[in-house]
Amino acid sequence: MELTCEIHLVIFQNEENGYTVAKVVAEDAREPVTIVGHMGKLTPGEVLTLNGEWCEHPRFGRQFQVASYQQSLPASLSGIRRYLASGLVKGVKRTAASAIVAKFGERVFDVLDNSPEELLAISGIGKKSLAKITASWEEQREVRGLLLFLNEHEVPTTYASRIYKAYGGRAIEQLRRNPFDLAYDIRGIGFKTADAMAAKLGFAPDCPERLEAGMVYALFQLSEKGHLFYPKDELFQVAAEMMGLEDPALLDRALEGLLEKKRVVVEDLPEQNVREAVYLAHLHRFEREAASRLWALATHPGSVSEEKASKLIHEVERGSHIALSAEQRQAVLCACVSKAFILTGGPGTGKTTITKIAVEALSKLGLKVMLAAPTGRAAKKLSEATGRPASTIHRLLEYTAGGEFGRNEEHKLKCGVLIVDEASMLDIALTVHLLRALPLTARLILVGDVNQLPSVGAGNVLSDMLGSQAVASAELSHIFRQAKQSMIVVNAHRINRGEFPAASDKPPPAADFYWVEQEDPAKVRALIADLVCERIPKTYGLDPLRDIQVLSPMNKGEVGTQALNDLLQSRLNPSGPAIIRGGTAYRVGDRVLQTRNNYDLDVFNGDLGWIIDLDLDNGEALVDFDGRTVTVAGSDFDEIGLAYAVSVHKSQGSEYPAVIVPVLTQHYVMLRRNLLYTALTRARKLAILIGGKRALAIGIANSRVEKRNTHLRFRLQSVFNENTSGSF
Secondary structure (H helix, E strand, C coil): CEEEEEEEEEEEECCCCCEEEEEEEECCCCCCEEEEEECCCCCCCCEEEEEEEEEEECCCEEEEEEEEEEEECCCCHHHHHHHHHCCCCCCCCHHHHHHHHHHHHHHHHHHHHHCHHHHHHCCCCCHHHHHHHHHHHHHHHHHHHHHHHHHHCCCCHHHHHHHHHHHHHHHHHHHHHCCCHHHHHCCCCCHHHHHHHHHHCCCCCCCHHHHHHHHHHHHHHHHCCCCCEEEHHHHHHHHHHHHCCCCHHHHHHHHHHHHHCCCEEEEEEHHHCEEEEEEEHHHHHHHHHHHHHHHHHHHCCCCCCHHHHHHHHHHHHHHHCCCCCHHHHHHHHHHHHCCEEEEEECCCCCHHHHHHHHHHHHHHCCCCEEEEECCHHHHHHHHHHHCCCCEEHHHHCCECCCCCECCCCCCCCCCCEEEECCHHHCCHHHHHHHHHHCCCCCEEEEEECCCCCCCCCCCCHHHHHHHHCCCEEEEECCCCHHHHCCHHHHHHHHHHCCCCCCCCCCCCCCCCEEEEECCCHHHHHHHHHHHHHHHHHHHHCCCCCCCEEEEECCCCCCCCHHHHHHHHHHHHCCCCCCEEECCEEECCCCEEEECCCECCCCECCCCEEEEEEEECCCCEEEEEECCEEEEEEHHHHHHEEECCEEECHHHCCCCEEEEEEEECHHHHHHCCHHHHHHHHCCEEEEEEEEECHHHHHHHHHCCCCCCCCCCHHHHHHHHHHHCCCCCC
């Protein structure tokens, strides 16, 4: 239905997605009513023509849900007064707004449009404030013109303010010329949104602008799967399918256009028998820069003699009452004498011990040691292990809400040694920013388990560095006696060798590993709920809300994270006031996971938190992320999800007291040895695998690591072997 009304009060508006709650005075209504929906910037006094429907909110009562709308300037004198007094027109204060309306009446907008100098007759408005008013009014007129243009072409006006902010007065001209530039220029507007706009604006499905933007979008999608480049012919197939093109050859000219604009780079990679590898320009730059900077760091003078380092290591051993094995001592020695060093190995092989000894030995050399990890939980674990402060890499590099790193080429870290734990999680972009911030005089030690899943972001950095054999490294293989007592450790190594896990010979609660055979997905779900809510808390004394984490190979399906989260929330936190977003109820006590980096809130992909308070009136949740309280509201809700169950990929860099992992044939697509290994190594005290023997056997047998198209390994070999200046 249609509703004509005047804006009385804007209660809430999210500038990112345009979601708005406002009070309006509708025609023939006795009192203001509430409207909700995704709208552009609204101002009190404006007249709206709305299309939508009435609905009944369980808490806030009757509301008008807006599907589409049109804005008009206010027609009544009271509406004009509210509009001018709203602060929208800079330079017009509340008293001036009343005086302007009193003098010009309904002529106000005509005066502002055609003869603004008449405003000088108003007391308090001089030439300076007139200039401000005129400029502000002109901007508002351009915004209104943009809104009208969008409405005429049936394009959602949600993005109007962001479009105007990016392009100013030339916004309409830009949209007519190439709406696909929105995907390049404006955060939050991707190819699909721009494509829908372009279709409404009459752009043909095979126009050059669409083909170019579609290919860039395809490359971005592939980068989210870890690829830094994609072979040209395969890329054309992917992009053509995505855009619904029958002939991939149409993309040849699009590639030429992108090369001219320097948005992509094409390179032959003979070492991998790849002709015409297509990179997004920034990923190509990052890959080359990572190799160049790593070479420069590793070869810069600053070595420590083996004799001196060995003496210090023995001192630390005695002082710490730790007796290193020959393998461990050699690894510590190499870490101390090398400018760049990689330490890798599975659980129970002594990575933590070596890291601790290396920190003490290097500190005795008078070097300032900094510790970091990709996630907050991994940083906390590193700090507990070494007894020294550690931070996330983003916080170490002083990432700002504007998207820049405070620590960079011009503003280096003040350290002599940087140790990064959980280095398998490093993607190419973060690696480059880390290397830019590291002084050449410093040394870099990367600690990680190369057999775990690779980074969520693009690249395969740790594996490529080790594969190049250009950087000094040590791989630990010996499992120590105390670690052998843990069946979690033993079975992680068995799975990594392609062997079936062994049963524990200890009764609960002494046992730390169980394999529960159950083929029926419905029974697996019921068993998981029983274990989380009843049996583990009773037997092991663990808190189901804080200590027990379910890790599923997939998000969808009967035993995927989404279904398990619904089930576990209904058992552990079923009732009470809630904020509903995307069909999910969020309540105080719920465990949540941050699913994307949010630099404004300073929380990052994989951070785990608990909702500690709700503001239902403003739709806000207060979340405790490991001791940091953050207010989540508006579009930020789209970046969190329930975390009673999370994917194995999202668990990287974290450890939990107890882990439950369903392994069923319905997870077939994701079942790989490194996924099972990663899941098992997340557990500290208890790990339970539940599922079918066939599914577990499939996962253990599948040692194929999903290929990522990267070339860092060969670039490192080239720059180190040629002993060049480090540039390409």
